[in-house]
Amino acid sequence: MYYSDQVIEDVRSANNIVDVISSRVQLQKKGKNFFGLCPFHHEKTPSFSVDPDRQIYYCFSCNKGGNVIGFLMETEKLSFPETMQRLADRAHILLPESSDPVYNKQLARSKELQKRYFEMYTHAASFFSQALLSDNGKAARDYMQKRSIRNDMVRRFGLGYSYNSWDALCQFLESKGFKADEQLAAGLAIKGKNEGHYDRFRHRIIYPIQDVSGRVLAFGGRAIDDSTPKYLNSPETQFYSKGKNLYGLNLAKSTKEKFMLIVEGYMDLIALSAYGFDNVVAPLGTALTDMQAKLLKRYTDDVIIAFDADAAGQAAALRGLDILEGQGFRVRVLSIPDGKDPDDFIGAKGAPAFRNLIAEAAPLMDYKIASLRKSVPADAPDGDVRFLKGVVQLLARVKDEVERDVYINRIVSQYHIYENSVRAEIDKALRRDSRAPGRAAAAPGVNQNERKNSGNNAKPSEGIKQSTGAGAGTNAGAGTGTNAGAGARRGASRAMAYRAAELFILALLSTDNTLWDIVAEKLPPEYMEYENARHALTYACDKASQGRQVSPGELMRFFSPEEGDQFANVLTNGCYCEDNRRAMEQKIRELRAAHAKRHFRGAIAALENEGLSEAEKARIKTQIPDHMKMFDTAKTMGRI
Numbered sequence: 001m002y003y004s005d006q007v008i009e010d011v012r013s014a015n016n017i018v019d020v021i022s023s024r025v026q027l028q029k030k031g032k033n034f035f036g037l038c039p040f041h042h043e044k045t046p047s048f049s050v051d052p053d054r055q056i057y058y059c060f061s062c063n064k065g066g067n068v069i070g071f072l073m074e075t076e077k078l079s080f081p082e083t084m085q086r087l088a089d090r091a092h093i094l095l096p097e098s099s100d101p102v103y104n105k106q107l108a109r110s111k112e113l114q115k116r117y118f119e120m121y122t123h124a125a126s127f128f129s130q131a132l133l134s135d136n137g138k139a140a141r142d143y144m145q146k147r148s149i150r151n152d153m154v155r156r157f158g159l160g161y162s163y164n165s166w167d168a169l170c171q172f173l174e175s176k177g178f179k180a181d182e183q184l185a186a187g188l189a190i191k192g193k194n195e196g197h198y199d200r201f202r203h204r205i206i207y208p209i210q211d212v213s214g215r216v217l218a219f220g221g222r223a224i225d226d227s228t229p230k231y232l233n234s235p236e237t238q239f240y241s242k243g244k245n246l247y248g249l250n251l252a253k254s255t256k257e258k259f260m261l262i263v264e265g266y267m268d269l270i271a272l273s274a275y276g277f278d279n280v281v282a283p284l285g286t287a288l289t290d291m292q293a294k295l296l297k298r299y300t301d302d303v304i305i306a307f308d309a310d311a312a313g314q315a316a317a318l319r320g321l322d323i324l325e326g327q328g329f330r331v332r333v334l335s336i337p338d339g340k341d342p343d344d345f346i347g348a349k350g351a352p353a354f355r356n357l358i359a360e361a362a363p364l365m366d367y368k369i370a371s372l373r374k375s376v377p378a379d380a381p382d383g384d385v386r387f388l389k390g391v392v393q394l395l396a397r398v399k400d401e402v403e404r405d406v407y408i409n410r411i412v413s414q415y416h417i418y419e420n421s422v423r424a425e426i427d428k429a430l431r432r433d434s435r436a437p438g439r440a441a442a443a444p445g446v447n448q449n450e451r452k453n454s455g456n457n458a459k460p461s462e463g464i465k466q467s468t469g470a471g472a473g474t475n476a477g478a479g480t481g482t483n484a485g486a487g488a489r490r491g492a493s494r495a496m497a498y499r500a501a502e503l504f505i506l507a508l509l510s511t512d513n514t515l516w517d518i519v520a521e522k523l524p525p526e527y528m529e530y531e532n533a534r535h536a537l538t539y540a541c542d543k544a545s546q547g548r549q550v551s552p553g554e555l556m557r558f559f560s561p562e563e564g565d566q567f568a569n570v571l572t573n574g575c576y577c578e579d580n581r582r583a584m585e586q587k588i589r590e591l592r593a594a595h596a597k598r599h600f601r602g603a604i605a606a607l608e609n610e611g612l613s614e615a616e617k618a619r620i621k622t623q624i625p626d627h628m629k630m631f632d633t634a635k636t637m638g639r640i
């Protein structure tokens with residue numbers, strides 16, 4: 001969804017940042033600003049500030065900053081359109097449709113289809129729950145009783161039954177006005193060999209699958225008798241993708257627990273729920289996907305995997321674990337004794353026993369090492385060698401040296417293997433990695449390890465090779481490598497200085513709107529090095545030329561999160577000047593001079609390039625006087 005500048009600004013300015021943030025952070029007024037405990041890092045004394053005049057927040061400890069839109073996106077993990085909707089609702093603003101008529105037509109059509117889809121699924125869900133209560137639903141009720149599914153669970157999860165019939169649902173939906181093609185597209189009916197269509201779900205327990213907001217968008221069906229397949233699900237449709245949804249998240253999202261439990265299937269989830277665990281989700285018949293991990297990340301950073309103890313469960317757990325780890329979760333793995341699944345275990349041992357398992361859940365690395373030991377026990381042929389090799393592979397991937405050390409010590413004492421051989425093998429693996437292209441990042445770790453192991457006798461030449469990283473592997477000679485490194489660093493710090501100067505100008509400008517005349521006259525947007533700063537300046541100039549005010553919080557949306565932090569920093573710490581006009585003029589001079597110098601240097605470098613055509617060189621030469629002139633003007637205007 002595309003929103004115009006005006007709409008975004010209307011929504012932003014209608015939501016006072018102090019009100020929005022204080023519903024989440026307890027704020028206290030100190031001077032003209034408000035302070036509270038930062039929601040982005042852990043702290044005991046408040047360093048998180050909210051500035052009501054500028055409508056921005058900034059943390060003096062972790063340096064995070066932004067406007068009200070950024071705050072909601074960060075803390076609630078909402079997308080930009082979701083945030084816009086939330087803030088618009090909060091301020092009772094009706095968001096306009098896009099102004100593109102074709103897009104609007106498609107959108108309206110798609111919305112209509114979606115509405116029909118959800119209506120159909122809602123009808124089907126109530127049809128299935130009615131069926132469960134009917135005379136024909138006795139087999140299903142018996143099954144549930146056998147599996148100890150209580151009535152309150154049936155209601156909480158909206159469980160149902162699909163009749164042992166070819167067209168009970170199809171006929172019902174027909175009577176509600178849903179045509180055959182709609183039933184087919186929604187995956188509730190299947191096309192017959194000749195004419196006609198028939199029910200997808202027959203004589204099964206039905207588990208409605210709901211999205212995060214609780215709308216039914218698919219069904220899972222479990223066979224009651226021995227029919228195959230045991231589990232049958234709605235197919236993927238225009239509005240349902242199993243890899244993008246998590247079963248139970250609509251309920252689990254409001255848990256007070258800090259972590260989420262991930263189980264394999266519906267039955268485990270419902271069983272745990274019956275025993276009071278309200279923080280459980282399940283992937284829908286797949287190994288956990290990236291999308292599911294991202295979805296879950298909106299609600300927690302901390303997960304415990306409780307998959308079945310059988311081999312398939314273990315394999316699925318391992319695949320899911322890597323995905324979760326990749327998304328930055330703290331992952332632990334719960335081991336259920338005697339090869340049971342969570343459903344069996346909690347039925348037999350009860351909730352306190354399951355809580356003990358949660359408390360004992362092993363961190364990911366420990367779990368992986370333990371699984372490895374199980375698959376190659378010490379008494380297997382070459383058991384210890386294969387185990388050691390596997391351990392080395394796992395530990396070589398741990399980037400943090402201290403963390404790696406902790407694991408090594410633990411493995412040494414727990415599995416009785418020789419510390420020296422583990423360390424030597426890991427060092428070898430790390431060296432191999434650092435030589436491989438694209439793995440230069442591992443080099444510093446190797447370097448430190450070597451120094452530690454060989455005392456002060458590390459060969460100086462090796463130290464240099466490792467520390468430059470970029471130089472290693474090229475045959476250009478150590479000298480070139482080092483120079484290139486220093487050049488790159490100079491370039492990087494120059495780039496930082498440009499950005500700081502540009503952000504300063506935007507900060508001062510948006511704080512003191514009377515400075516527009518200087519900027520309009522002396523700083524065309526194309527002098528801004530950074531694209532986002534350029535966009536912000538263009539926007540601000542447009543608005544100012546219409547005689548309208550621009551505020552800091554408003555410009556915030558042009559920046560990446562990192563730039564936004566820096567912008568908030570400049571606003572909060574760096575732009576209280578004695579004389580705003582003079583400060584602005586000085587900064588613009590600096591920027592103009594830097595701009596001229598950069599182009600001048602670029603032109604000279606281009607002329608030295610032998611591959612350049614004469615015509616091209618002539619064109620560049622004609623531009624040089626302009627660059628020089630600009631540089632001189634900047635110089636004569638004052639100190640650079």
Ligand SMILES: [Zn+2]
Nearest residue numbers: 038041059062
């Ligand atoms: Zn902070």
